[in-house]
Amino acid sequence: MTPTTETDVAEAIASATGPVRIEGGGTRPIGKQVASDTLSVAALSGISLYEPGALTVVAKAGTPVAEIEETLAKENQRLAFEPMDHRDLLGTAGVPTIGGVVAGNVSGPRRIAVGACRDFMLGVRFVDGTGTILKNGGRVMKNVTGYDLVKLLTGAHGTLGVLTEVSLKVLPMPETSATLHVHDLSPLDAVAAMSGALGSPFEVTGAAYNGDVLLRVEGFEASVSYRLSELTKKLGHYGQISQTNDPEASAEIWQSIRDVQSLQAHGSDVWKLSVKPSSAPAVLEMIQAEQTLLDWGGGLIWAALPAGRDLRAQIKDVNGHATLVRASAETLAAIPAFHPETPVVAKIGAELRRKFDPRDILNRGLMA
């Protein structure tokens, strides 16, 4: 099914007789996939409203992310949460859509400084599991009118409703951007150095570790060079320091981190762990992965593991959660993609799904 209007989506859902798999560009097949009809929202496409002076964009769910990014770039603005492109990591083809980004709460390195996709979400329109068209939030930056279903739908992976339109806050592009490298650090020193940088007033907008620590600074030219020199002073004792001052070269570095390029060729399974940054060095010890990448100052661990190894068993006592982002169907049958929840949270989640999708047809079992 490829409906072209919101009303058609509603009708398609209302008349569905079994489970429906909801698809945007089909580039992020995360979680368990149950055999079902597919409903693609790709034909619900286009930017409905863009007001640069109000920092807001409204787009239909099937709008390609690239189209939004190009439109914003013309006004020197961007999606500040820097959504990752999953295609290379997951070996998928297709056109990533904004609906997919929102459904997965997909964010990139800048998340540590400015917040995740959910923090930029202003409003949603969606069709629930009964085929009812609903809206929540709006297009203004401050809105506490009623419950925040916008956040509930963001990251729900289509299990509560089919997103048809989303409103997002955008931010100005900085004049320039640069990267500071602190070379050859142990994980312990790396996390300490990143914490030092993120806990400084120098507005670091990316903090990653791949053997070297990488720190991004963005802003006006003079600010960037000032902050780079302050950070160099602050972190000099950790190791040798160098800089990438060319904004394009710097952007490439961060795109590669955003898309987890260093893990693409490694391992079979790829895990994503969310922990408090200071736990990261110990977690790396525990999991003994084939390849890792730390982002978000250590709060996000990407790990490539041999097929079928249950990483959760190894980090039982660590606070946080682990998502199995890339795995074979056999592995996913044995190890749930999403982190098991405490019984009370799982019960709330299940009851919410029952309210929004009483027939359990929307992406059935995907987050289970």
Added chain:
Amino acid sequence: MEMPTPDPFVLAKKARVVARLRSVLPADAVISDDREVKAYECDALTAYKCPPMVAVLPSTTQEVSDVLRVCHEEGVPVVPRGSGTSLAGGALPTADCVILGVARMNDVLETNYPDRYIRVQTGRTNLSVTGAVEENDFFYAPDPSSQLACAIAGNIAMNSGGAHCLKYGVTTNNLMGVTMVMMDGEIVEIGGAHLDAGGLDLLGLICGSEGQLGVVTEATLRILHKPEGARPVLMAFNDNEVAGACVADIIKAGVLPVAIEFMDRLCIETTEAYAQAGYPDCHALLIVEVEGSDAEIDEQLSKITAIARKHDPVELRESKSAQESAAIWLGRKSAFGAIGQISDYMCLDGTIPVSSLPMVLKRIGELSDEYGLKVGNVFHAGDGNMHPLILYDANKDGDLELCEKMGADILRLCVEAGGCLTGEHGVGIEKRDLMFDQFTPQDLEAQMAVKDVFDPQWLLNPSKVFPLSASQSRRAPAIAAE
């Protein structure tokens, strides 16, 4: 404002409820004396008052759980309360309710600078969260003007904002985890010191749910290192529209100030008379603040003033020192107090798209003439969150009702302009009956279905947020079942 009739069955068993509450709490934590409960009869929406049946002041999450278990078993409504500074009547009791105040729960449980978070009990005031980390040059970013008094509990329930949210976001963007007690007494942990809780974003759902889904007892909050410095520029214009256009141009130019505040003629004149801040004689005033090192501030301010100059300002006053900054902020910070000196007022909180600012201000002016009530405007212009202050006379018969009617018209105007009824104060009882102007019955049904999940009997703060007519069938069975 209509409130549901108190449940006679609940009132009749007051003695039993009090006895049961006393059995789970220390003696001084249960307040049932008619005179003493009057201390909890209202929040900052003082036009509405109603003493609760009982007030309790637990000190631990376990005590909160015990209280809720008792109330759940007895079918008694519970209204959670932080510091009672809600402007929407969110903490207004009903005569048959137990007020559950978290004011005694104000401990700092953990501070962690490397991971940049603090964990507190939610009765702690907003300002004292920053107070706990200040010596290490850290701060908690959301800063409602009420921050000296308001509690983190209320901030979470209302998803409160502050002057600096243009850069740092509101409460929900700075909240990492909560411990919450559900109406049946069950304790649930959501989120924590790590980013992005797994599963559905329940944290995002709870923040801003106005005490209707659970009682939040502990919170993990993001803390940040203070900026090196901050300084504002004051810009005076002779036209609201021009000031509005200037705001849009600043934002488009790629400078992201921490705050853009707006004051109109009535507010400027009134605060001048009250605080003598030395503001220029003009019709619209903007205060734009930026952060960074001294040199960074200079650079940003020069970019901003260059934009402002294109809009033919009456005056531009760039702060060069802490004293000058304080002088620029003085009038803005005294605005509410100044208006309060000359009149009773009602503070609205609608948000509009920044682009509609001139149209909405003009229309508010027209409504002011139609109703014969003066309106002052002072608000966060960067994000379109307006605070029209309607002046009225509480001693004059019918004036409050007239004022409320005009307020409703202004809020409807905000919705028509593409905005919403409330940007940071919450719906409470105040905007409850306007919800149908913003939402379809189905939209509201979906929200009420969420409450059904957390609180199937609708005992937690039941008569708020949703129009009474809409929530009637859900609230009624509690009484009918007796």
